[in-house]
Amino acid sequence: MKINLNIDKVIETIKEKKYKVIALEGPEGLKPKIKDVAEKIEEETGATVITVGEPCRGACDLKNEILPKNVEAIFHFGHKKMLNTIKNVYYLEATIDCPNWTKKIEREIQKLDETKRIVVVTTSPYEELAKKTARYILKRGMKIHTTEKGHPTVINVLGCQVKEIEGVDKETDLYLFIGDGVFHPLGVALNTTKKVYQIGPEAPILRNLSQYRNKILKKRLLVIEKAREKKKFGVILGLKPGQRKLKEAMQIKEKLKKAGYKAVIIALDEINPEKIINFPDLEAIVNTACPRVSIDDQQNFHVPVLTTKEAEYMLKLIGRYKPF
C-alpha cells in the first residue's frame, strides 16, 4: 500500500503564491509522513514549514485561528474539502494506492449477490481504488448503479456526512465501501436499511457490517431511552471551525425546553468526559458538534450523549431513526 501526499502541488502553490511561512496538518495516521515531507518542502521552497502536532479530528478541525498570524497558508492533508469560507486553506486528498488491487479482491467480489444493485462508497484517500473497483464490477457484468452518462456511481463520504446516499438509496440493494476500518462504513450503515459491505487494502476481505450496525443501533436506541427520562440537558456547541452550529444548538435547546426539559448551551472544543464532568448537574447531553463522538465514544461518558438528530427522534419530531 502506497500513500501519496501530493507534495508537488504544495511546492507549486508555495512558489506561485510566494508564501514565506506555511503550516501542514492532517490526521494522526499521516502525521509522521507529514513531518517527513516538511523538510523536503522547506528545501525546495525556502519557506518556513510548521507541522501541526495537535490532534486533527477531521476536515472540520482546522487550526487557522490558533496558529500565529504570520502563517500565510495551511495545507490540510487526508480529507475531502469541507470548509469553503476560510481563506488560504488547501485541502489535499492523500491518495492510497494498492498494486494489483482488482486481482486482490477478485474472489471477494464474487461473493456478492450478482442480482443485487451495488453502489460503491468511499472516502477521499481511497477514491482511485473505489473507481477501479466500480469499473471492475461493471466489466464483470454485475449490477451496479451508474450515472446518467453510464459511469459507475462512486460516492465519497465523511464520517458525519453521508447525505449523498439519500439520492441513490431507493435504487440500491447494497453498498460496497472501499477503504480500511469501520468508522466511515458504519456512518453509511446507520443511515440506510440496505446491506453495507467493507473491503480495504489493509485486509482485502469482504466484511458484512449488518451485525455490527444492528449492535450499535440497539445501543443507540437504549441511550435515547435513557436520555428521555432525564430532565437537565447540556447542548454542546462545537468550537472547531467546522463544528460551530450555533443555530442548530439554539434550535434544539428550544425544542427541548418546549418538551419540558431544562437545557443550557455549553461551548467546547474537544468533547470528552473530563469536560462534561465539570457540569455535574447535567443529566444528558445533545452534541451538535461532531456526531461521531456521541456514537463512537458513548461508553466513556457517564451520561447519555445524543446527536442532534437523535434528540429530535427522542422528542418524536422525526419518525425514523437517523444518527445524523
Ligand code: SF4
Ligand atoms: S465533525 Fe466529526 S466526523 Fe465530521 S469531519 Fe469533523 S471529526 Fe470528522
